[in-house]
Amino acid sequence: MTPAFPNLEVVDHPLVQHKLTYLRRMETSTAGFRRLVKEIAQMLAYEVTRDLPTEPMRITTPITAFDSPVISGKKQCIVSILRAGNGMLDGMLELLPAARVGHVGLYRDPDTLEPVEYYFKVPEDIAERMVIVVDPMLATGNSAVAAITRLKEIGVTTIRFVCLLAAPEGVKNLLDHHPDVLVTTAALDEKLNDHGYIVPGLGDAGDRIFGTK
Numbered sequence: 001m002t003p004a005f006p007n008l009e010v011v012d013h014p015l016v017q018h019k020l021t022y023l024r025r026m027e028t029s030t031a032g033f034r035r036l037v038k039e040i041a042q043m044l045a046y047e048v049t050r051d052l053p054t055e056p057m058r059i060t061t062p063i064t065a066f067d068s069p070v071i072s073g074k075k076q077c078i079v080s081i082l083r084a085g086n087g088m089l090d091g092m093l094e095l096l097p098a099a100r101v102g103h104v105g106l107y108r109d110p111d112t113l114e115p116v117e118y119y120f121k122v123p124e125d126i127a128e129r130m131v132i133v134v135d136p137m138l139a140t141g142n143s144a145v146a147a148i149t150r151l152k153e154i155g156v157t158t159i160r161f162v163c164l165l166a167a168p169e170g171v172k173n174l175l176d177h178h179p180d181v182l183v184t185t186a187a188l189d190e191k192l193n194d195h196g197y198i199v200p201g202l203g204d205a206g207d208r209i210f211g212t213k
């Protein structure tokens with residue numbers, strides 16, 4: 001947890017930081033970028049699931065019978081904020097292969113600048129599940145705030161947010177609106193620039209994942 005934001009966890013593991021450096025480089029190819037997003041997402045999934053509840057299961061080893069822990073409760077639901085969030089799904093599902101998946105699509109109204117929902121599809125019983133919302137870039141935080149508000153409206157109570165990079169402005173916005181949400185990121189960057197990009201950042205995550213620019 002960082003002192004400025006008690007609900008923010010920055011995963012400073014050397015493997016994560018090494019991969020993040022290559023992810024940021026502008027020379028990194030589309031294929032390389034995609035692979036690195038997947039690998040980092042997988043490691044962030046490991047961190048964000050650290051406090052999952054477990055229960056004992058009676059097993060027999062070749063030596064003896066004993067009670068050993070297994071994860072208890074319903075499977076988690078990963079909610080991707082379209083479209084860049086989809087780049088993190090494969091990595092998250094590598095560690096949580098039975099997780100359910102939801103999608104939220106938002107665009108910014110050019111007049112009001114408010115996020116407007118154009119797509120929302122989640123499991124019917126999502127309120128009974130721990131939800132991990134994924135979006136590579138926590139920039140202004142407006143999309144994350146809107147997506148989490150929407151999830152709470154349908155009864156979700158346990159929410160984690162996972163991103164690759166976060167700007168202080170986005171973390172503040174998210175935690176001001178949703179102080180109960182734990183945020184996990186690979187790095188807390190310096191600031192947003194005038195165009196809403198994270199500095200030093202990595203550019204447009206969606207374009208780099210999907211090769212659209």
Ligand code: URA
Binds near residue numbers: 084137198199
């Ligand atoms: N979204 C991105 O893809 N990159 C940024 O730097 C900010 C928002």
